Amino acid sequence: MTLDPEIKSQLEQYLQLLEGNIVLKVSAGNDDASEEMLSLVDEIASMSSMITLEKTQLPRTPSFSVNRVGEDTGVTFAGTPLGHEFTSLVLALLQVSGRAPKVDQSVIDQIKNIRGEYTFETYISLSCHNCPDVVQALNLMSILNPGITHTMIDGAVFKAEVESKDVMSVPSVYLNGEFFESGRMTVEEILAKMGNAPDASEFDNKEPFDVLVVGGGPAGASAAIYAARKGIRTGIVAERFGGQVNDTIGIENFISVKYTEGPQLVASIEEQVKEYGIDVMKLQRAKRLEKKDLIEVELENGAVLKSKTVILSTGARWRNMGVPGEAEFKNKGVAYCPHCDGPLFIGKDVAVVGGGNSGIEAAIDLAGIVRHVTVLEFAPELKADAVLQDRLHSLPNVTVLKNVQTKEVTGTDKVNGISYEERDTGVTKHIELQGVFVQIGLVPNTDWLGDMVERTRIGEIVVNSHGATSLPGVFAAGDCTNSPYKQIIISMGSGATAALGAFDYLIRN
Numbered sequence: 001m002t003l004d005p006e007i008k009s010q011l012e013q014y015l016q017l018l019e020g021n022i023v024l025k026v027s028a029g030n031d032d033a034s035e036e037m038l039s040l041v042d043e044i045a046s047m048s049s050m051i052t053l054e055k056t057q058l059p060r061t062p063s064f065s066v067n068r069v070g071e072d073t074g075v076t077f078a079g080t081p082l083g084h085e086f087t088s089l090v091l092a093l094l095q096v097s098g099r100a101p102k103v104d105q106s107v108i109d110q111i112k113n114i115r116g117e118y119t120f121e122t123y124i125s126l127s128c129h130n131c132p133d134v135v136q137a138l139n140l141m142s143i144l145n146p147g148i149t150h151t152m153i154d155g156a157v158f159k160a161e162v163e164s165k166d167v168m169s170v171p172s173v174y175l176n177g178e179f180f181e182s183g184r185m186t187v188e189e190i191l192a193k194m195g196n197a198p199d200a201s202e203f204d205n206k207e208p209f210d211v212l213v214v215g216g217g218p219a220g221a222s223a224a225i226y227a228a229r230k231g232i233r234t235g236i237v238a239e240r241f242g243g244q245v246n247d248t249i250g251i252e253n254f255i256s257v258k259y260t261e262g263p264q265l266v267a268s269i270e271e272q273v274k275e276y277g278i279d280v281m282k283l284q285r286a287k288r289l290e291k292k293d294l295i296e297v298e299l300e301n302g303a304v305l306k307s308k309t310v311i312l313s314t315g316a317r318w319r320n321m322g323v324p325g326e327a328e329f330k331n332k333g334v335a336y337c338p339h340c341d342g343p344l345f346i347g348k349d350v351a352v353v354g355g356g357n358s359g360i361e362a363a364i365d366l367a368g369i370v371r372h373v374t375v376l377e378f379a380p381e382l383k384a385d386a387v388l389q390d391r392l393h394s395l396p397n398v399t400v401l402k403n404v405q406t407k408e409v410t411g412t413d414k415v416n417g418i419s420y421e422e423r424d425t426g427v428t429k430h431i432e433l434q435g436v437f438v439q440i441g442l443v444p445n446t447d448w449l450g451d452m453v454e455r456t457r458i459g460e461i462v463v464n465s466h467g468a469t470s471l472p473g474v475f476a477a478g479d480c481t482n483s484p485y486k487q488i489i490i491s492m493g494s495g496a497t498a499a500l501g502a503f504d505y506l507i508r509n
C-alpha cells in the first residue's frame with residue numbers, strides 16, 4: 001500500500017510541524033493487515049528524520065505506539081489508522097512531539113491532575129465519523145497523564161475481539177477491561193464520566209445574565225454571538241455544545257461554504273463564541289425554568305442561574321420507537337447512526353425502521369455493506385423523495401414493507417429479530433436479523449419546560465416573528481420551536497432573531 005498522493009503531501013506539511021523526536025514502536029507479523037500497517041509507518045518514517053522505528057511486541061499485532069525518545073506515552077494504534085482516523089494519527093504525532101493541543105488550559109490541568117491507572121481501549125471503524133473525536137480525546141489524555149494509556153482498535157482487523165466482546169456500535173470504549181461508554185464524546189464528557197464534572201458550587205455565585213441561552217447548537221451559538229455583540233452579559237448553558245451538528249457528516253447547504261463536516265463546523269462556531277467572552281457552561285442540563293423578579297434556570301446539578309431574558313434553543317433528539325427491546329438492545333444491535341455502525345453489520349441482515357428521507361438514505365447506504373436490508377414503514381407509502389425511492393428500488397438486496405407497525409425488537413444478549421404487525425390484516429410477523437436502524441425523525445427537547453411556555457401538540461415551543469414565547473422575557477429559536485423547517489442555517493437565523501428580540505425587550509423594560 002502506498003499513500004494517496006494528496007494525503008502524502010498533507011502529511012509532509014504536518015510533519016514539518018514536529019517539535020521533538022518520535023519513536024514508533026511497531027508490533028507486526030506476516031499477515032496482510034501487518035503488511036498494510038508496516039507500509040504506512042515505513043512511509044511516515046521515510047518522510048521525517050525526526051521519526052524512527054523500533055520493532056517490539058505489543059499486546060496486539062498489528063499495532064504501533066507513538067512515543068517520545070526514552071518515554072512511552074501509552075498511545076497505541078491497533079490496525080492502520082487511515083480513513084477517518086488519519087487525523088488522529090497526525091494529531092498524535094504532533095502532540096507527542098511536544099506541540100500544544102488546542103484545548104482549554106483548565107481541561108489540560110484536569111487531565112494532569114487525574115490520579116490512578118487508566119487503561120482505555122476504543123473499538124472503531126475507519127468509516128466512523130464519530131470515532132476520531134473519542135480517539136483523539138483519549139490519546140490526548142494518554143499523552144498528558146502518565147497514568148493513562150489508550151489503544152485505538154480497528155474492529156475490522158480485530159474481528160475475534162469484537163465478536164467476543166459483542167461490540168455492535170462504534171466507538172465503544174472500555175476502561176480497565178470493562179465497558180465504559182459508546183458514541184461520540186468530547187474530552188470534557190469523558191472527564192465528567194470519570195467523575196471530574198464541575199459541581200453546583202462553580203455556578204452558584206454567578207452574577208445574573210442579561211441573556212442566558214439554554215442550548216449550544218447552531219441556534220444557541222448564533223443567539224449568544226448576536227447578544228454578546230450588543231455588549232450585554234451573555235451565557236450559554238449546553239448539555240452538548242454543537243448539538244446535532246456533531247452527528248452530521250457532510251454539510252453542503254451552509255451558504256458560502258461549499259462543503260464542510262459537522263465537527264469542523266462545531267469547532268469554528270466554538271472559536272467564534274469564545275471571541276466574545278461568552279460564559280459557556282458545557283455539559284450542563286437545564287431541568288426547570290421559572291419567572292420571578294428575574295428568570296431562573298435550574299440545572300440538573302442543583303445550581304440556579306438567573307437572567308433578565310432567556311433564549312431557549314434546546315433543539316431536538318432522535319425519536320425512539322418505544323417498543324419492547326429497543327432500549328434493552330441499544331448498542332447491541334439497535335443503532336441510530338448507519339454511517340458509524342453500518343460496518344459492524346457486514347454480511348448480516350438488518351432492518352431500517354422509517355421510510356422518510358433519512359430512513360431511505362440509511363437503507364441505500366447499508367445495502368452496500370450488509371447482506372440484506374428490510375425497510376419498515378408505518379404509512380401505506382414511503383415518504384422519501386422520489387429520487388431516493390428509485391435508487392432504493394434498483395438495489396437487489398432490499399425489501400420494503402409498507403403499512404406495518406414495528407412491535408418488538410427481539411434478542412437474548414443481542415438483537416436476533418424484529419416483530420411487526422401488518423396494519424391491514426392485523427397479522428404479526430417476525431423476521432430474523434442482527435441489526436435494527438431506527439430512523440423515524442426527531443422530537444423537540446422541551447419536556448422539561450412543562451407549561452411554562454406555550455407548546456404545540458408535538459411539544460414545539462410556539463414563537464412569534466420576534467422569537468418571543470408566551471412568557472415575557474423568554475425567547476426561543478431553532479429546532480425546539482414551531483418553525484416549519486429544521487436546518488442549520490434556519491436555526492442560526494432564528495437564533496439571531498431571538499437575540500435581537502431579547503435585546504429589544506431589555507431596552508424597553
Ligand SMILES: Cc1cc2nc3c(=O)[nH]c(=O)nc-3n(C[C@H](O)[C@H](O)[C@H](O)COP(=O)(O)OP(=O)(O)OC[C@H]3O[C@@H](n4cnc5c(N)ncnc54)[C@H](O)[C@@H]3O)c2cc1C
Nearest residue numbers: 215216217218219239240243244286315316478479487488
Ligand atoms: C444526522 C443529521 C444530519 C443533518 N444534516 C444537516 C445538513 O446537512 N444541513 C442542515 O442545514 N441541517 C442538517 N441537519 C439538521 C440540523 O443539524 C439542525 O436543524 C440544527 O442542528 C438545529 O440546531 P438547534 O441549535 O436548534 O438544535 P440542536 O442542534 O439540536 O442543539 C440543541 C442544543 O441544546 C442542548 N440541550 C438540549 N436539551 C438541553 C437542556 N435541557 N439543557 C441544556 N442544554 C440542552 C443540546 O445539548 C445542544 O447543545 C441534520 C441533522 C441530523 C441529526
